[in-house]
Amino acid sequence: xxxxxxxxxxxxxxxxxxxxxxxGRQRLIAELADAVRPDQGRP
Amino acid sequence: MLVGAAWALxxxxxxxxxxxxxxxxxxxxxxxxxxxxxxxVVFVGSVLFLWRRDARMDRLAHSAAExxxxxxxxxxLSGAIWGKPVWGTWWTWDARLTTTLILWFIYVGYLxxxxxxxxxxxxxxxxxxxxxxxxxxxxxxxxxxxxxxLHPQPTVFRPEGPALPASMLAPxxxxxxxxxxxxxxxLTVRVRQERTLSALVEVLEGR
Numbered sequence: 001x002x003x004x005x006x007x008x009x010x011x012x013x014x015x016x017x018x019x020x021x022x023x024g025r026q027r028l029i030a031e032l033a034d035a036v037r038p039d040q041g042r043p
Numbered sequence: 044m045l046v047g048a049a050w051a052l053x054x055x056x057x058x059x060x061x062x063x064x065x066x067x068x069x070x071x072x073x074x075x076x077x078x079x080x081x082x083x084v085v086f087v088g089s090v091l092f093l094w095r096r097d098a099r100m101d102r103l104a105h106s107a108a109e110x111x112x113x114x115x116x117x118x119x120l121s122g123a124i125w126g127k128p129v130w131g132t133w134w135t136w137d138a139r140l141t142t143t144l145i146l147w148f149i150y151v152g153y154l155x156x157x158x159x160x161x162x163x164x165x166x167x168x169x170x171x172x173x174x175x176x177x178x179x180x181x182x183x184x185x186x187x188x189x190x191x192x193l194h195p196q197p198t199v200f201r202p203e204g205p206a207l208p209a210s211m212l213a214p215x216x217x218x219x220x221x222x223x224x225x226x227x228x229x230l231t232v233r234v235r236q237e238r239t240l241s242a243l244v245e246v247l248e249g250r
Contacts, residue, residue, distance in 0.1 A: 004064055007124040010117070010120050018110075018229065022229070022236070032240075032243050
């Protein structure tokens, strides 16, 4: 029982971990896009 | 994926010899099947990139390689956790296990090359690794058939058809499909990110 639960938890953790790296990378891309964007709206 | 997990854990029957730990097969087999699908994408993307110098194919191969490492990691870890109660050990230098570990190292190497050598030179080197690494898959498959190995013989993809009863095959197929759908979804997001990043780098380099 414990081994099966461990295996499923490891697989779930890897999926969640990878999803979090995608989210983190998406935030970095958004920040980079903001930095690259022409100076719209600035005085 | 939740339906597949619930079916495997709650509704599928116990295997006679292995008992409850055999239910790890319902994530182990889909992990390796999805890893092979990811590696097929790496292979095709790498070949097309070297042939046509198409950056889109490079981005596809790079994204799929990252996911291949994820699914090979799942395969190795779930296999090790299954091995402890069934074989009495987490790991043994068995032909199939060793060739699978080599596959993991090859594609981790691929990602290291991509990280250390960004640009076209790194992309070309990684594409060669991506193509050559796929040659390990037939070795993994045939290692359990031709060599003496502790690993169970194939029970699904056999010339004479699956050896599993329908009550085990159905949840296994559901899990394989769920893993493949998840792979396609993650690959789509990852490729989109690579495309946006490339466009941003081009803008920055043009300044």
